[in-house]
Amino acid sequence: MDITAAAAPVRVGAPRGLVPASVVLGGTLLSLIGLTWDIQWHSDVGPDTFFTMPHLFLYAGSAVSGLASLAVVLMTTANEKRDKAVDPIVGGRAVGVFGRTFAAPVGYLISGIGAALFLIYGLWDQWWHGLYGFDAVIDSPPHIGLLLSVSITMVGAVMVFAVAREQSWGTYGVAGTAAVLLVFSMVTVLGLRALPGGIVNTVSVGSAFFSVMILFMGAHLLKRRGAALTVAVIVAVLQAVFWWFSPWATEVYADATGLPLRDYTDGIPALPNMIPMCLIVVAIAAELLHRLPAWIPGAVGGLIITACSPLQRMLTYGVPFPHLDRYLATVVAGVIFGAAAGMLGRRFGQMLRHLAPAREGRHA
Amino acid sequence: MRKTILGLLGAAGLLLGLASPALAFEPVNVVHTEKVQAGPYDLTVGFSTWPVRAMQSLDFTFAPADGITSKTGTLTLVRGTKLVDDSPLARHPRKREVWGLDVFALPEPGTWTFKFAIDGPAGPATGELKDLQVMDQLGPPMGLSWAISTIPLFGLIALIVIAWRRTRTVV
Missing domain, CATH: 1.20.120 (Four Helix Bundle (Hemerythrin (Met), subunit A))
Structure with missing residues (x-):
């Protein structure tokens, strides 16, 4: 045979x-x-x-x-x-x-x-x-x-x-890993509290910087319409899931170990509340302004995030609006650092594109 | 494959099993007390470590002589003349019969004042624990601690610089 x-x-x-x-x-x-x-x-x-x-x-x-x-x-x-x-x-x-x-x-x-x-x-x-x-x-x-x-x-x-990135699992993986990195970075920036920021809220500016940078990195790495929005939507999904999960798991674990919740616990999910809720708006702005130099949509992103950050805290924690000079100084710093983050994110995306195996007739 | 999955599940179960029932949290062990008179209320302030050092966490307890039932209050922490914290008096999570702060650290050395505002059956009253001396922090200076802890950040920046230079000509 x-x-x-x-x-x-x-x-x-x-x-x-x-x-x-x-x-x-x-x-x-x-x-x-x-x-x-x-x-x-x-x-x-x-x-x-x-x-x-x-x-x-x-x-x-x-x-x-x-x-x-x-x-x-x-x-x-x-x-x-x-x-x-x-x-x-x-x-x-x-x-x-x-x-x-x-x-x-x-x-x-x-x-x-x-x-x-x-x-x-x-x-x-x-x-x-x-x-x-x-x-x-x-x-x-x-x-x-x-x-x-x-x-x-x-x-x-x-x-x-x-x-x-040229395979579908690579594309979705980039969006997923960028979203995870972005969410995680919102906690790491708390280290900026150790810096003397004067009247500037260094954590708000840091959140804006890393959010814009990672969003732009993902967008320029994938180089396709909707990439920034996809990263922002995954971040929003993580934010929504953790909004439910964090207090729920804490209460279940406290019950299991026989420990009481603290008096005056507000029940507001701490980490999810550090993520800018306006990130999807930033991503839409990045998508709409993608033909402009990266520093312009980056500055817009920094502006949106630092301008909305106190509003989010007012909405969730019920805290008063910050002093106007502190608010304006933080927004100005957000615009400057957002512009830098836009440029850096674009460059990092381009650098990451070089990781893909070289193909004939292709340079990057 | 099945053995691998069973092995992984077994390891996960062991980890979770170890984590839930074996938790043993330290009891609140008061080693030093101070008395505060807030109007009609005799308050005993307890410390689980004495003397108090900056950044070193300890358990504080605030115990009215006749208990906390039917009483509320606030605690204001002041360093020198600067207000540092202002919060309602809450039950200590591991000693629920008194108010307290659990594993709490005073961030800076110096002279601190604990201001109590208590409202209860005998009416509202205030009292202060004055001149609480908080000694300098133990351990290395904070600059050195931050330098050690941010090495990964500088490593990441170095990686970015290398990648930047290598991809500069082809962007």
């Missing part, structure tokens, strides 16, 4: 690179869930130990992303040592680490470094709590170190999906 072999092996199952990329994205989502839950826990219930459930989500998030990154690096290294072809669609071009000891796809190298830094800053945080006690201060130096480490893993996740 004659058997005719197929000319090329038919690939079944998930596209190459999708599985490890999804695991890294899943890890970053675990970190985000842990963070929103932990902040709400401290706000509504209080006590802290090393092994609270929200903390486990935070640790698990970095562990999952880090182990997935390590697995890809080891598999890439093994393939290169055996002179097997390394497909750059899995995390990008492999770079040598410790000479040529390891061959690490650049996206997974960054996400893995973020996870390793998380471990180191976890020890720094543990020492800090041993010295100062288990306070619930989100913007202590070690906490900011931990948040920056997770942010680096999230940047690596964006890079991993950016490599596959």
Whole structure:
């Protein structure tokens, strides 16, 4: 009997690179869930130990992303040592680490470094709590170190999906990872409270800067109409889900551990309320003004976010409107930093486009 | 594949199982007290650490002699002459029979005043815990702590600079 072999092996199952990329994205989502839950826990219930459930989500998030990154690096290294072809669609071009000891796809190298830094800053945080006690201060130096480490893993996740931006899973992955990074950054910017801002609200300006920068980065990386809006819609979905989840999970966990809610708990979801509710308006402005130099829609974005930020706090917390001089100074700073964020976001998007494997007749 | 999934589920279950029932929160252990007279109300202010240092978190308890039932109040924290915090007196989450602040740190060293405004069956009254000396923080200076903690940020900036230079000519 004659058997005719197929000319090329038919690939079944998930596209190459999708599985490890999804695991890294899943890890970053675990970190985000842990963070929103932990902040709400401290706000509504209080006590802290090393092994609270929200903390486990935070640790698990970095562990999952880090182990997935390590697995890809080891598999890439093994393939290169055996002179097997390394497909750059899995995390990008492999770079040598410790000479040529390891061959690490650049996206997974960054996400893995973020996870390793998380471990180191976890020890720094543990020492800090041993010295100062288990306070619930989100913007202590070690906490900011931990948040920056997770942010680096999230940047690596964006890079991993950016490599596959010409495939549909890469496109949606870029939008998803950019949204996760944007939401997470709204907490990291609380570290700016340590800066002397005078009458400027440094956190509002920081939120505007990172929101505009990440939104523009996603838009210019994907280079298609609706990309900025897609990122903003995913952010809004995360905001809506966490608005429900954070107080709910906190109450359920408090009940399970027999702890009462604090007196005078307002029940307002803390992390979701740090995300600008006007982000979709900013994204629409970016879409409409996309033909203009990036600093113009960036400045408009910074203006919208810093102008609306006190209104959001008035709506949710019922706090009074800030002093006019403080408000105006913050809006002016928001416009300036928004313009810079627009330019930087555009440039970062272009830089990330270079991660995709080169194709004949294509330059970027 | 099935074994892998079962293994992962087992590990997740173990993690969650460890997290829920084994939580043991520290009891509130008062090691020092001060008395405050707020009109007709005798208030005992308790500290879980003494002396108090800046940035070091501790449990504060505020206990009227005849309990907190039918009483409300506010606590205003003042450093020197600067108002730092103003909030209603809430029950301590781990010692519900008294008011308190749990794992709370006074951010700056110096002379602090705790101002109490209490309203109860004997009417409204105010009282102050004056001249609470908060010592300097322990540990490294904050500049050094921030320098250590922002290393990832500077690493990220270095990565961006490298990527920027390498892609400059082809943008």
